[in-house]
Amino acid sequence: xxxxxxxxxxxxxxxxxxxxxxxxxxxxxxxxxxxxxxxxxxxxxxxxxxxxxxxxxxxxxxxxxxxxxxxxxxxxxxxxxxxxxxxxxxxxxxxxxxxxxxxxxxxxxxxxxxxxxxxxxxxxxxxxxxxxxxxxxxxxxxxxxxxxxxxxxxxxxxxxxxxxxxxxxxxxxxxxxxxxxxxxxxxxxxxxxxxxxxxxxxxxxxxxxxxxxxxxxxxxxxxxxxxxxxxxxxxxxxxxxxxxxxxxxxxxxxxxxxxxxxx
Amino acid sequence: xxxxxxxxxxxxxxxxxxxxxxxxxxxxxxxxxxxxxxxxxxxxxxxxxxxxxxxxxxxxxxxxxxxxxxxxxxxxxxxxxxxxxxxxxxxxxxxxxxxxxxxxxxxxxxxxxxxxxxxxxxxxxxxxxxxxxxxxxxxxxxxxxxxxxxxxxxxxxxxxxxxxxxxxxxxxxxxxxxxxxxxxxxxxxxxxxxxxxxxxxxxxxxxxxxxxxxxxxxxxxxxxxxxxxxxxxxxxxxxxxxxxxxxxxxxxxxxxxxxxxxxxxxxxxxxxxxxxxxxxxxxxxxxxxxxxxxxxxxxxx
Numbered sequence: 001x002x003x004x005x006x007x008x009x010x011x012x013x014x015x016x017x018x019x020x021x022x023x024x025x026x027x028x029x030x031x032x033x034x035x036x037x038x039x040x041x042x043x044x045x046x047x048x049x050x051x052x053x054x055x056x057x058x059x060x061x062x063x064x065x066x067x068x069x070x071x072x073x074x075x076x077x078x079x080x081x082x083x084x085x086x087x088x089x090x091x092x093x094x095x096x097x098x099x100x101x102x103x104x105x106x107x108x109x110x111x112x113x114x115x116x117x118x119x120x121x122x123x124x125x126x127x128x129x130x131x132x133x134x135x136x137x138x139x140x141x142x143x144x145x146x147x148x149x150x151x152x153x154x155x156x157x158x159x160x161x162x163x164x165x166x167x168x169x170x171x172x173x174x175x176x177x178x179x180x181x182x183x184x185x186x187x188x189x190x191x192x193x194x195x196x197x198x199x200x201x202x203x204x205x206x207x208x209x210x211x212x213x214x215x216x217x218x219x220x221x222x223x224x225x226x227x228x229x230x231x232x233x234x235x236x237x238x239x240x241x242x243x244x245x246x247x248x249x250x251x252x253x254x255x256x257x258x259x260x261x262x263x
Numbered sequence: 264x265x266x267x268x269x270x271x272x273x274x275x276x277x278x279x280x281x282x283x284x285x286x287x288x289x290x291x292x293x294x295x296x297x298x299x300x301x302x303x304x305x306x307x308x309x310x311x312x313x314x315x316x317x318x319x320x321x322x323x324x325x326x327x328x329x330x331x332x333x334x335x336x337x338x339x340x341x342x343x344x345x346x347x348x349x350x351x352x353x354x355x356x357x358x359x360x361x362x363x364x365x366x367x368x369x370x371x372x373x374x375x376x377x378x379x380x381x382x383x384x385x386x387x388x389x390x391x392x393x394x395x396x397x398x399x400x401x402x403x404x405x406x407x408x409x410x411x412x413x414x415x416x417x418x419x420x421x422x423x424x425x426x427x428x429x430x431x432x433x434x435x436x437x438x439x440x441x442x443x444x445x446x447x448x449x450x451x452x453x454x455x456x457x458x459x460x461x462x463x464x465x466x467x468x469x470x471x472x473x474x475x476x477x478x479x480x481x482x483x484x485x486x487x488x489x490x491x492x493x494x495x496x497x498x499x500x501x502x503x504x505x506x507x508x509x510x511x512x513x514x515x516x517x518x519x520x521x522x523x524x525x526x527x528x529x530x531x532x533x534x535x536x537x538x539x540x541x542x543x544x545x546x547x548x549x550x551x552x553x554x555x556x557x558x559x560x561x562x563x564x
Contacts, residue, residue: 094353100324102352105344111314112349115321123283123303124325143345146311150318153309 003035003069005202006263009232011065011078013259017252019082021090025230025242026058029166029199030133033225034062036205037131037162041213044072044098050128051116053100055109056135056164057091063099064088072098107141110134110161114147117159117220129213133162137169140178151220152191160212161192161222164199166229168240183224192222199225233258264422267398268360269296271405272330276301279328282409285319286332287312289362294332312337316345316357323355328409334368335361336377339384339416347387350414354389357415358408364420365454365498366534369543376543378529382503384416385477391415392477393435394505396456399428400438400474407435418476420498421454421540425461427472436480441470447562448487451496452476452505455527458551459496462558479508484518493524494558498549501528525561527554 008031016024034054043049044067054063064081067073073088073096080086087096091104101112113132120126138144151159165183167174174180187194193215197208205225212221229243230236233255247255273296276282284297288310297305308315312333319329331338338361339346350357361380368375384392391413393404401419408415427440437450440460447468451459456472463470469490473480480486487493495506506526513519530547544550548557 101320102348105348107313108317108345108349111317111345112321112324114314115318115323116325117321118306118318119283119322119325119327123280123322123327126325143311143313143317146309146314147317150308150311150314 001069003039003066004263005031005035006260007069008035008062008065009259010256010261010263011068012061013247013252013255015061015064015078015081017247018079020246021061021082022244022246023058023061023090024247025236026056026135027061028231028233028236029227029229030056030059030062030164031231032200032202032205033133033162033164034066036202036209038066038070040206040209041129041131044070048128051100051130053109053113053116053130053132054092054103055101055113055132056106056138057103058135059133059164060088060090060092060103063092067098106135106138107143110144110147114151114156114159117151117156118154121156121158122154127158129158129160131160131162133164135169136163136165136167136174136180137177139163139180140169148187148190148192155218156220157216157218159220160209161220163222163224164227165224166227168229168238168243170243172240187222187224191219193217193219194222194224196224196226199227200231264398264401264419265293265362267401268405268419269293271402273297273300275406275409276304280304281326281328282330283322283327284330284332285315287315287337289333312342313345316342316349319357320349320353320355323357328356330358330360330409332360332362334375334377335364335380335418336375339380340377343383346384346414351387351389354413356412358405359414359416360419361416362419364418365529366540366543367421369534369540370537372537373533376534378498378500379503380416380418381476381499381505382507385503385508389413390477391475392418393474394418394420394452394476395474396451396453396472397424397426397428399426399431400472403431404435404474418453424454425457427456427460432474435475436482437486438472438474439469440472443467443469445469446489446491447494448490448492449494449496449558450505450509454498455496455554458554461551462555465555466559466562468562473505476505476508479512483509483512484516487513487518491522492561493522494561495524495526495528496554497528498544499528500531501526502531504528527557
């Protein structure tokens with residue numbers, strides 16, 4: 001079954017409204033990225049599958065919905081979201097089936113993914129790839145840059161870093177808080193094979209990722225996915241107060257109308 | 264002690280290719296035998312302790328058994344959150360070696376000294392904590408740590424103190440190292456065990472080594488039943504280390520009544536002046552002579 005972005009957004013809206021969850025824009029920002037990864041590369045519980053590490057745990061709702069749609073998690077988990085005694089937290093956690101690392105604290109996923117990539121390539125001599133999805137605000141964390149140095153030094157071309165480049169972090173615009181640009185030059189100068197594409201266009205994501213993955217030039221890879229925080233809802237897009245805001249009845253109805261009730 | 268660490272790892276690494284030693288650019292000649300005998304099982308990650316913990320978690324996830332080596336001032340202290348989340352939360356089989364614990368790096372200054380590590384790691388879920396006193400306890404603890412499937416921390420302090428045992432230990436409860444008819448017992452860990460043994464002989468009291476701090480010996484109350492004065496010695500802060508661990512365990516079994524329990528350890532202050540290890544210890548009244556005098560006073564009190 002091919003994953004469908006509108007369906008994922010609808011499920012996120014429902015679970016977020018029922019559970020009164022914040023962080024909806026972080027989840028909406030990565031919907032297409034996780035769609036492509038799980039349509040093309042990742043098969044949970046399949047021994048030979050490539051591996052996926054969600055480092056930006058704030059986007060967890062996207063992954064939860066995908067894991068439910070893929071049959072890894074029961075549907076009830078979405079219905080019971082944020083209820084007492086329920087399994088899924090607001091930030092992704094290791095003990096949930098299908099989730100490789102606890103991602104709430106930023107700058108953890110990439111070092112772990114890098115360790116996996118090192119072991120797979122250098123010791124286990126495996127061809128598996130490790131995909132790691134991080135946020136742009138997360139690139140403030142020094143541990144990521146340590147891993148970027150390491151991945152280049154050890155020529156980990158099986159590590160594919162995907163950057164959800166939505167230009168916002170918790171307190172404001174990346175540009176105003178801590179500049180990242182010029183990002184492509186940064187990654188290239190750190191020895192990465194770097195591509196950029198529209199992070200909400202499935203075809204563009206698929207093609208760019210395929211080209212990156214195919215390229216076995218001993219360089220680690222990075223895909224800068226140009227995204228919009230809150231993508232899909234006009235009132236939420238690029239409005240950072242929604243990082244901290246929950247849907248009320250009115251905004252929920254408005255959101256359903258825009259995403260499509262029957263997605 | 265450090266040589267034994269290196270040799271034990273080489274022996275194990277040769278038997279199992281999944282063992283891998285990671286260092287954050289610390290250890291220098293210590294790892295020569297590993298680099299020579301099993302070069303693919305040694306990885307210097309660079310001066311990057313926080314991501315080293317992540318790499319270890321990642322390696323563990325694909326079936327490896329990593330050992331991470333650092334100075335205790337950095338591993339676990341600097342990277343505590345990475346240890347909590349990347350290793351303890353997922354209960355990964357990673358062995359953490361924190362070398363140079365206590366005031367070993369007396370001449371280098373406070374950045375490299377570490378007297379708080381036991382306090383913080385003791386609180387982490389899923390973590391086992393060892394504090395060996397000599398090569399025999401070290402080998403026993405290291406082999407046990409490697410065989411366990413949860414994260415473990417091995418605290419290595421001053422490494423040139425006299426050897427206490429003459430063979431590996433078989434259980435990890437408190438180790439009786441000097442017997443007496445006295446109602447006084449000294450309990451010590453790590454670098455303080457050899458002096459505890461010496462003082463116990465001189466003053467004719469009992470002494471125990473405590474190689475495993477977490478979990479604490481569950482028979483502690485029973486083993487210490489006949490003693491009315493316990494003196495706890497550690498090259499670690501008197502807050503949160505061995506002293507606290509023993510108080511907590513005895514309190515759990517309502518065994519504090521009728522006992523005086525005294526602490527001899529590192530005071531809550533940074534060392535301002537430079538000097539030898541003995542000098543640094545003297546700032547906390549912890550030289551061998553200080554310890555003898557303090558214990559004698561406590562017994563006579």
